[in-house]
Amino acid sequence: MSRIPNTMIRASAGSGKTFQLTNRFIRLLLSGQAPERIIALTFTRKAAGEFFEGILTKLAKAAIDPAEAKGLAKDVGLPETKPSEFRDALRKLVDTMGHLSLGTIDSFFHRVLGLFSFEFGLGGRFEMMGEFDKEQVRLTVLEQLLANRQVKKTDQDELIKSYQLATAGKDNRNFVGSFVEHLEDCHELLLRVPGSDRWGDPARIWPGGNPWVREKAELPDLVTDWRGHINEHPAFTNEVHRNWNALADYLEQWAPGKGLFKKTPKLVMKAVEGLADLERGKWEFENRKKTYSVTKDFSRKLGRVLRYCIAWELEKKLERTRGIHGLLTAYEERYDVQVRRAGRLMFGDLPLLLAPSDGRVLLGGKAPDRLDLEYRLDGEFDHWLLDEFQDTSTVQWRAVENLIDEVVQDPSGERTFFCVGDQKQSIYQWRGGDPRLFDRVKKKYDQGTGDEFKVDSLNKSWRSCPDVLKMVNQVFGNAEKLEPFDENKSAIKRWSEIWGEHKSAKNRVGEKGHSLYLQVDDKEDRWPVVAQLLKKLQPINNRLECAILVQSNRAARDLVNHLRGAGLGMPIVGESATNPGADNPLGMALLSLFRAAAHPEDGFSAGHVGLTPLSKFLPPKTAERQSALRDIQRDIYQQGFEAVARQWIGQLDSKLDDFARWRAPQFLELARQFDQSGSRDIDAFLRFVPAQEITEASGASVVQVMTIHKAKGLTFDITIVPDLEGKRLDQARNEALHTQRKNDGEADWVLDLPGKDICMQDDSLKVSVAEARSEACYESFCKLYVALTRSSHGLYVITAKPGNSENYAQLLTTTLAKGEGNSFGHESEPANVMFEEGSFDWVRAKLVEEAKPVAEPELIGAKRGDARLAKRRAAGHGAVVLSGAQLVAFGGADAISFGLAVHKVFEQIEWVDDTTPAKLEPLREAMPEAVDEVARCLADETVAKRLAKPEGDVQLWRERAFDVVVDNEMISGVFDRVHVYADRAEIIDFKSDRVGDESSLQQAAKKYEPQMATYRQALAKLTGLKEFSIECSLVFTHPCRVIEV
Secondary structure, three states: OOOOOEEEEEEOOOOOHHHHHHHHHHHHHHOOOOHHHEEEEEOOHHHHHHHHHHHHHHHHHHHHOHHHHHHHHHHOOOOOOOHHHHHHHHHHHHHOHHHOEEEEHHHHHHHHHHHOOOOOOOOOOOEEOOHHHHHHHHHHHHHHHHOHHHOOHHHHHHHHHHHHHHOOOOOOOOHHHHHHHHHHHHHHHHHHOOOHHHEOOHHHHOOOOOOOOOOOOOHHHHHHHHHOOHHHOOOOOHHHHHHHHHHHHHHHOOOOOOOOOOOOHHHHHHHHHOHHHHHHOOOEEEEOOEEEEOOHHHHHHHHHHHHHHHHHHHHHHHHHHHHHHHHHHHHHHHHHHHOHHHOEEOOOHHHHHHOOOOOOOHHHHOOOOHHHHHHHHHOOOOEEEEOOHHHOEHHHHHHHHHHHHHHHOOOOOOOEEEEEEOHHHOOOHHHOEOOHHHHHHHHHHOOOOOOOEEEEEEOEEOOOOHHHHHHHHHHHOOHHHHHHHOOOOHHHHHHHHHOOOOEEOOOOOOOOOEEEEEEEOOHHHHHHHHHHHHHHHOOOOOOOOEEEEEOOHHHHHHHHHHHHOOOOOOOEEOOOEEOOOOOOHHHHHHHHHHHHHHOOOOHHHHHHHHOOHHHHHOOOOHHHHHHHHHHHHHHHHHHOHHHHHHHHHHHHHHHOOHHHHHHHHHHHHHHHHHHHOOOOOHHHHHHHHHHOOEEOOOOOOOEEEEEHHHHOOOOEEEEEEOOOOOOOOOOOOOOOOEEEEOOOOOEEEEEOOOOHHHHOOOHHHHHHHHHHHHHHHHHHHHHHHHHHOOEEEEEEEEEEOOOOOOOHHHHHHHHHOOOOOOEEOOOOOOEEEEEEEEOOOHHHHOOOOOOOOOOOOOOOOOOOOOOOOEEEEOOOOOOOOOOHHHHHOOOHHHHHHHHHHHHHHHHOOOOOOOOHHHHHHHHOOOOHHHHHHHHHHHHOHHHHHHHOOOOOOOEEEEEEEEEEEOOOEEEEEEEEEEEEOOOOEEEEEEEOOOOOOHHHHHHHHHHOHHHHHHHHHHHHHHHOOOHHHEEEEEEEOOOOEEEEO
């Protein structure tokens, strides 16, 4: 039997990656290899399951069908294989199923650590924490780190010093908040790069010496020395004189962190860009199309000032980077002792434990000798298969590299390595995926003269028909058209090296399809065009799988809401997650009960419990009720949350409706999971339950809206891509710290980079910025490639007309558009056809299997022991259902969206004062019209006074949801704003109606009187106040009027 070569496959989208993996595994089985000696690793359990299912299916078919056996034998390269041999291989696989190593790379690391847990000092037991557990232990460790009794005085002094350095140049007095922010942004980076010599070390950044050492002088003195030469230039206009003097005034007070380009930015930019000429005394500048020369003294002294500023800024950046390292290291040392050594680990810890970086920090450096560990593991496996290789991180590769080295270098040739992936689909670089690893591994192993290491490229698509691939090839196949989008040009070079023209395989080559690129005038028009496409394609009626791909979860939610309100008559499902413990009355009642037990002074929680059926099982008298709540605390401590919750749910069993009966076991499961942590902290439980989300299956026969990242690896009949607006393609990610990597992918140095304009003055930093932008451009190409290669037959792309930014819209226009073509859609919302291959006729041409009839299940009516309470919304701004008339009326759905935005802005206001307008500015980018509307209201003295903090004690509620029973009716709603005093209260409700004259204003106010009466009843129930002591006001935002009701 011929030798099986070590193989690397670059498999383009739809070219049969899983096909290659399963065939490789089957070939190894047929060659006599023991199944348990083969290890196949991928990144998700779903992919691992598909891989195993594919192997079983192929073997089962070949075992009973000679034609299938012949085809499979040819595919695996063993054409003489008989059905009986496939049966033997299947039997051998099934017999050893419990010993197979087919799973995720994380599960492999977990397994290895389990085998060597004693050697790692874990005492044979350890657990994997989830994200919530991670947050909880982080807060615990941080609390103990900052507590005087837990930290030595010298250690505290070092911690404070590190904090001062970490916040250098930043006005941040929130110690804990700042510390947590550093942990979230940089803790994992510390684990990958623990050595302090790589953090803010000038010797690493500038091996030839730091060119930005600040001279021993004071900046005001240098500025004064330069300022004296401004008036030596009679050719300067008054404007130029003013600008230079304004800059001098600013620089006299300047310090790092204030922004060097804040004053006269264009002038400073020209000066910084010409720093070398300034220091030589040969600089000139242009202003309003006129060129000005300056004296040598002016030039050199300005250069001296700017060099001082840049050096000072970089000095603080270096100090801040070292300070962050000091903070993180102090935290990590305590975290390692209290959490990891107690056997509580995150999946990200596992590869770092198995292959620690220089300056190891995990488990106090306690670990078995790596060579001994790898020697013992090397005897476990003879054949390695790695999937999605482009998403493997440097850290993960480091953990298996030596094992695979042994396999590849095995002199007998009886051990093999196989990896498959697609660098064009590398969209997980933000979480560590390293597409360059492909090239490094190829270079390392492909050095022989024979066929010991084989590299193949697959560009034939078994997924997409020719009409779809026409667009893909035209977008990505012309390097010259891609060049303007990559300023550094290295992304284009890398892309060109791996790109090959995509062609349809024989199963698709004769099929009809359709690819269409549409442009609209404004980005707000994209969603309506999606709706028009769905009406045209009718994916549900035609039994076609359809996905709409967007860039963010927020865009997915917005689009789902739009399409559901568009009257399409088809189910639209988004990436929705539910909170089973807190999205229902039963869960909320139990949480309020536990909160009242932990915080007897919490009147709102106690009031809520009093309005639920739980109140029947609590004593009516206050003292006795408080005693009962203390008993709940005691029971939780002794029995755990699950047991206590089960007791209370059991008492309510006969009163639960169907939804509550469905949610009750899920609540108990969450309680059980929390009990497993060993905690009896009620506040932690109250944070845990609402934070737990589940994604419920979308099912078949729906239009799915999902992110591009979630769509990776999936195939659909129709793909619509309407969300490609945004920043330029080579805009680097906004990372807290920049990591400069060496050629082997390992970190060279870490730095809090200054702005691009300063970086461009330094050769080392200029290279770093250019490489980061090129990486961003490459990842942007990958994301678009993934989006365009999910479809088998219908690919529809929608963008607004491109502006000046080198973004996706510009890229598609450059590569696809041949001038505006025919229009598509309604005359009121037209879209221009910029590119089209094929037609909508493919929908009729595609044959689909008739649905098989399914017997209707017999429905048995449920009996209820008690009448269900009638439910009513008091109104507010929750879910909105619009009639057909409302949809076409002026304002319609847009008015609803605007009203929600206005409420969102008001929600951010605690008490109105002089600082309020500035605090609302961060919201302007997302909802500018709403911020303007609120700002106008706050400029009105009556409105501002109503929202200002009153004298005396007052409790403020903002956007407080409620469920209360009033006259045997369950009423739900949301208070916009409530001021609760000791003996009275005031309800304020915001209305964005576009009322004009006084008459329409009064009519609108009268319309809301029933709602406000209901609010008054609900608040009286919740607070115990009399209804007559509760005032209600309507704030109409359009006319800026307050109406009492």
